[in-house]
Amino acid sequence: xxxxxxxxxxxxxxxxxxxxxxxxxxxxxxxxxxxxxxxxxxxxxxxxxxxxxxxxxxxxxxxxxxxxxxxxxxxxxxxxxxxxxxxxxxxxxxxxxxxxxxxxxxxxxxxxxxxxxxxxxxxxxxxxxxxxxxxxxxxxxxxxxxxxxxxxxxxxxxxxxxxxxxxxxxxxxxxxxxxxxxxxxxxxxxxxxxxxxxxxxxxxxxxxxxxxxxxxxxxxxxxxxxxxxxxxxxxxxxxxxxxxxxxxxxxxxxxxxxxxxxxxxxxxxxxxxxxxxxxxxx
Amino acid sequence: xxxxxxxxxxxxxxxxxxxxxxxxxxxxxxxxxxxxxxxxxxxxxxxxxxxxxxxxxxxxxxxxxxxxxxxxxxxxxxxxxxxxxxxxxxxxxxxxxxxxxxxxxxxxxxxxxxxxxxxxxxxxxxxxxxxxxxxxxxxxxxxxxxxxxxxxxxxxxxxxxxxxxxxxxxxxxxxxxxxxxxxxxxxxxxxxxxxxxxxxxxxxxxxxxxxxxxxxx
Numbered sequence: 213x214x215x216x217x218x219x220x221x222x223x224x225x226x227x228x229x230x231x232x233x234x235x236x237x238x239x240x241x242x243x244x245x246x247x248x249x250x251x252x253x254x255x256x257x258x259x260x261x262x263x264x265x266x267x268x269x270x271x272x273x274x275x276x277x278x279x280x281x282x283x284x285x286x287x288x289x290x291x292x293x294x295x296x297x298x299x300x301x302x303x304x305x306x307x308x309x310x311x312x313x314x315x316x317x318x319x320x321x322x323x324x325x326x327x328x329x330x331x332x333x334x335x336x337x338x339x340x341x342x343x344x345x346x347x348x349x350x351x352x353x354x355x356x357x358x359x360x361x362x363x364x365x366x367x368x369x370x371x372x373x374x375x376x377x378x379x380x381x382x383x384x385x386x387x388x389x390x391x392x393x394x395x396x397x398x399x400x401x402x403x404x405x406x407x408x409x410x411x412x413x414x415x416x417x418x419x420x421x422x423x424x425x426x427x428x429x430x431x432x433x434x435x436x437x438x439x440x441x442x443x444x445x446x447x448x449x450x451x452x453x454x455x456x457x458x459x460x461x462x463x464x465x466x467x468x469x470x471x472x473x474x475x476x477x478x479x480x481x482x483x484x485x486x487x488x489x490x491x492x493x494x
Numbered sequence: 495x496x497x498x499x500x501x502x503x504x505x506x507x508x509x510x511x512x513x514x515x516x517x518x519x520x521x522x523x524x525x526x527x528x529x530x531x532x533x534x535x536x537x538x539x540x541x542x543x544x545x546x547x548x549x550x551x552x553x554x555x556x557x558x559x560x561x562x563x564x565x566x567x568x569x570x571x572x573x574x575x576x577x578x579x580x581x582x583x584x585x586x587x588x589x590x591x592x593x594x595x596x597x598x599x600x601x602x603x604x605x606x607x608x609x610x611x612x613x614x615x616x617x618x619x620x621x622x623x624x625x626x627x628x629x630x631x632x633x634x635x636x637x638x639x640x641x642x643x644x645x646x647x648x649x650x651x652x653x654x655x656x657x658x659x660x661x662x663x664x665x666x667x668x669x670x671x672x673x674x675x676x677x678x679x680x681x682x683x684x685x686x687x688x689x690x691x692x693x694x695x696x697x698x699x700x701x702x703x704x705x706x707x708x709x710x711x
Contacts, residue, residue, distance in 0.1 A: 268625065308554040
């Protein structure tokens with residue numbers, strides 16, 4: 213089973229995770245920009261983070277035969293902090309880079325006017341740079357937030373088929389699908405979606421324009437939930453082609469809209485399998 | 495072992511870029527010709543990219559335009575040379591660059607007119623990383639020419655420790671010749687490897703042999 217995890221925060225994960233992911237079939241990931249678990253205090257902190265997503269993290273991933281791409285943005289939570297907002301002015305310098313395959317995560321956290329402004333501005337940046345957008349839907353006031361998200365996307369220059377609405381669940385999937393956007397389900401050990409609920413949603417909504425991700429980060433999360441969903445799909449009667457569509461072809465098609473995907477580093481015969489990060493003296 | 499791409503090492507060691515060695519498709523060749531023309535002008539702005547000179551946009555997108563990493567490296571180096579990037583431009587492109595862009599700036603250093611105090615901070619930054627492709631690009635002829643002996647010895651040892659081939663180190667034989675301190679460091683490292691039950695890097699013996707050669711009169 214080959215897997216493309218379209219949303220995972222590898223910066224927060226260990227090389228043990230990379231090794232386990234490779235063994236489970238993960239060959240490609242997209243790491244969207246998000247917050248660090250504690251507040252940043254200046255745009256410079258974002259720039260160091262972007263550098264890491266464009267340099268060190270792809271290098272780490274390549275040691276395990278995993279192709280790493282990223283999405284860059286000011287995240288919804290920190291869009292509310294005036295110390296961080298100026299990073300939007302720096303984004304045009306970074307959105308032109310190789311291996312940036314989307315603007316993201318953007319969207320809503322608490323549905324504030326500051327989030328409206330950052331969301332709309334960054335949808336425009338995605339349009340200007342020929343990139344799709346990865347949109348985080350809020351964890352609180354979710355259905356209302358989804359509706360406001362769809363409205364903002366509709367008012368933007370970016371067509372819905374270049375937008376992935378993420379962290380969906382049973383209450384938001386239908387309206388998200390009706391909007392014409394791609395659907396994303398984040399599968400967590402005990403919040404967001406679980407494996408069985410995800411399989412049930414796939415039965416209801418089909419396997420077209422749907423992606424499944426682990427969204428694994430620094431919290432309680434599991435970088436192998438994508439594989440667990442694939443196994444559960446087969447047990448539930450989906451074909452191998454349908455599992456491959458959800459876990460590989462769909463994320464390739466969505467991020468491929470950028471024209472910047474390079475999956476060579478994740479090919480099965482990649483020369484990096486089993487290696488470790490080397491430091492001086494090791 | 496982490497494999498270090500031969501392109502980075504060959505380019506870094508002794509060959510300055512003057513052209514792209516591999517055959518380019520017509521589309522890539524057309525892109526490169528247009529990009530180099532923009533670099534020769536080095537002034538045209540790139541519209542909505544807020545003041546970014548057009549050739550710098552080409553510098554950023556070379557990876558997805560050129561088809562291979564080797565060609566992208568060469569294209570970026572050619573752009574830097576054609577634009578005659580000054581110290582401020584080279585530093586900005588390095589500091590705001592992806593790992594691939596940083597490698598290109600390092601590979602371009604021998605062909606840019608940068609004083610040691612302008613170019614060495616970039617080399618030293620790369621040598622602090624754990625990215626073997628940056629390390630390999632940092633030990634080219636610019637480092638051979640300008641890096642102080644202490645930092646140069648540590649760069650050589652770091653190459654040996656991280657699996658960067660000694661062949662990547664430009665001017666190795668010249669600078670290692672008769673270097674008793676480097677020889678001591680290599681002997682000590684051999685002791686560490688042996689104590690830990692790990693293999694001694696093969697290239698270490700090669701460098702050690704170079705240090706034993708007498709200095710030229």
